Amino acid sequence: MESVTPPGAANSQPLAARVALSLIFKVFLMAGAVSFGGGVVAYLREYLVRASHWLSDEEFMSALEISETLPGLNSVNIAVIAGDDLRGVPGAATAVLGLMLPGAVFVMVLGILWTESRHNPLVSHFLLGIASAAVGLLLVVSLQLGRRQLLKLPDLLIVVVTFAAVSILKIPLAYVLIVVGTVSIWLYRPRPTREAAPEQLPFHRGPRHNQYRR
Amino acid sequence: MNWQLFKLGLVFMMLSVLAVGGGTAVLPEMQHATVHWFNLTDKQFRDIYSIGQVAPGPNMLMVLLIGYRVAGALGAAVVGVAFFLPDCALTLAANRLWVHFSGSPWRQSVQQGLAPLAIGLMFAGTWAIARLSLVHVSDGSPDFVAIGIATVVTAILLWRHINPGVLVLVGGTAYMLLTH
Numbered sequence: 504m505e506s507v508t509p510p511g512a513a514n515s516q517p518l519a520a521r522v523a524l525s526l527i528f529k530v531f532l533m534a535g536a537v538s539f540g541g542g543v544v545a546y547l548r549e550y551l552v553r554a555s556h557w558l559s560d561e562e563f564m565s566a567l568e569i570s571e572t573l574p575g576l577n578s579v580n581i582a583v584i585a586g587d588d589l590r591g592v593p594g595a596a597t598a599v600l601g602l603m604l605p606g607a608v609f610v611m612v613l614g615i616l617w618t619e620s621r622h623n624p625l626v627s628h629f630l631l632g633i634a635s636a637a638v639g640l641l642l643v644v645s646l647q648l649g650r651r652q653l654l655k656l657p658d659l660l661i662v663v664v665t666f667a668a669v670s671i672l673k674i675p676l677a678y679v680l681i682v683v684g685t686v687s688i689w690l691y692r693p694r695p696t697r698e699a700a701p702e703q704l705p706f707h708r709g710p711r712h713n714q715y716r717r
Numbered sequence: 718m719n720w721q722l723f724k725l726g727l728v729f730m731m732l733s734v735l736a737v738g739g740g741t742a743v744l745p746e747m748q749h750a751t752v753h754w755f756n757l758t759d760k761q762f763r764d765i766y767s768i769g770q771v772a773p774g775p776n777m778l779m780v781l782l783i784g785y786r787v788a789g790a791l792g793a794a795v796v797g798v799a800f801f802l803p804d805c806a807l808t809l810a811a812n813r814l815w816v817h818f819s820g821s822p823w824r825q826s827v828q829q830g831l832a833p834l835a836i837g838l839m840f841a842g843t844w845a846i847a848r849l850s851l852v853h854v855s856d857g858s859p860d861f862v863a864i865g866i867a868t869v870v871t872a873i874l875l876w877r878h879i880n881p882g883v884l885v886l887v888g889g890t891a892y893m894l895l896t897h
Contacts, residue, residue: 535774540882543775571835572828573811574736575804576775583808595809599801606774607781611793613768614782621764625893632892633767634850635863636885639870641741641843649836658833665837669745670844676735676746680834684737688830693822
């Protein structure tokens with residue numbers, strides 16, 4: 504997967520010149536408008552890979568991988584990457600605005616209606632029911648996304664410690680991220696793997712430094 | 718007013734960069750910030766979160782409403798920029814630099830190390846919404862109708878994939894009907 508065309512070098516790709524900003528806007532606007540109930544990432548994959556062939560499946564998965572590692576919403580981060588690959592910074596801005604516009608308008612309209620009717624018990628109970636249902640949804644999404652982590656001992660421990668630190672001990676998130684993040688990344692620090700060890704170990708530093716110098 | 722806008726910008730910019738693992742991860746911190754710094758009630762935060770659940774698109778657009786409640790349309794605009802722009806800029810930079818790290822074994826370490834942390838934060842986000850909706854805000858006693866809805870939704874989604882947007886609307890309607 505690492506050998507795929509570097510996304511950052513997209514400006515020089517011939518494809519970049521062909522995709523109009525208005526088309527980028529239209530595609531992301533669609534994804535942003537039809538994705539009721541979340542799952543925006545799946546819609547983006549449908550539109551970007553299957554419908555418009557702007558990204559290959561590998562490129563999409565690599566974009567998702569970057570998006571998951573970075574802070575922020577996966578869907579928005581993917582929009583930035585795909586937009587940037589297609590048309591650089593203007594493409595990224597167009598993609599993000601298109602993706603967010605329908606939901607932003609929707610939220611603002613509902614929010615203004617809510618401001619006027621929030622003392623109506625029916626509205627209030629309807630929203631409470633939504634929040635209750637959302638708890639079930641969040642729980643299932645967390646379980647499904649975390650199925651690998653929850654079944655592996657060091658990972659499970661990190662999950663539990665993180666949850667306890669934030670939800671029970673109420674430690675500010677920044678501290679939790681710094682401390683648990685550092686420990687967790689250190690647990691997964693690069694170590695020579697058994698298969699690669701005999702060859703890789705002596706030259707581990709050399710070639711890599713050369714690579715950076717170039 | 719200007720001080721409020723400045724504060725909104727600062728708080729949501731901070732939340733933006735802390736959102737490792739997506740929007741849900743930052744919900745407890747966001748609830749704390751909106752309630753303690755912007756004088757929203759827990760119930761208002763919960764209602765705003767619920768409105769966000771029925772909207773299409775990225776699921777954290779409800780932050781705009783927090784800004785709107787605090788400082789009107791300008792507040793919504795400030796929050797929108799503060800919450801989304803830093804992450805977009807980071808992603809843009811990473812997209813251009815990622816290839817330089819592709820050979821680095823540390824890239825894999827960061828990815829693997831952050832994964833369980835992100836999952837823990839998602840459970841914390843789930844817990845935050847559960848605390849707001851599954852117990853009565855007034856006295857902290859369990860709200861069995863709400864717990865029932867959450868349980869049924871969990872069971873249905875574990876059983877098969879149904880559009881969560883539909884389930885969420887059904888949940889809202891069910892609660893409305895069952896409590897009247």
